[in-house]
Amino acid sequence: MSNLLNEKMPIYEQIRNWLADQIIDETLTEDDKIPSTNEIVTYFKVNHITVSKGVTELVDEGVLYKKRGVGMFVAEGAREKLLASRRQGFVENYLKPMLEEAKKLDLSESDIQKMIDKNGSESE
Structure with missing residues (x-):
């Protein structure tokens, strides 16, 4: 397993989050092709099924879509969907x-508020 991954959460979730992070930070934008399953497998040195599970979750959420024979692409509104989901997760x-x-x-x-102000200014 790649040292880019950790044991704190399932690998497929980490791959899903890795792709989601690229969409959120706009490394990948609407209609961009994401790396192929084989490229992700090679990059992380993990199993195809693991990668497929992470990618499939994003497809099920409407964040990615598949063009048969071409690959997976970032769906319209994907960033907004991910941000809304992450914001709700932040609250919970x-x-x-x-x-x-x-x-x-x-x-x-x-x-x-004082604690937030103090610690927020320390991280800048």
Whole structure:
């Protein structure tokens, strides 16, 4: 397995996210051809079935579409679909747990905002 991948999540999800990230950051845009399954297999040194599963999820979500005999392409509106999904995931996976913990710690909105401001400026 490639050292580009980790053991924290299934490989097919990492490949799906790798492709999704390229669409979100506009490395791949609408109607661009994505790398072939063989190219992805070679790049990550993983099984064809694993790659196909990750790509198929994006097809099922309407992010990619297939041109028979030609390859897979980025669908119209793909970036917006991915951003909406990631934003909802952000709320569920990060924001809600953070707010629950803040409540336990008796932190006010003002306290949280100060922490965000302080830590946001440190990362710039």
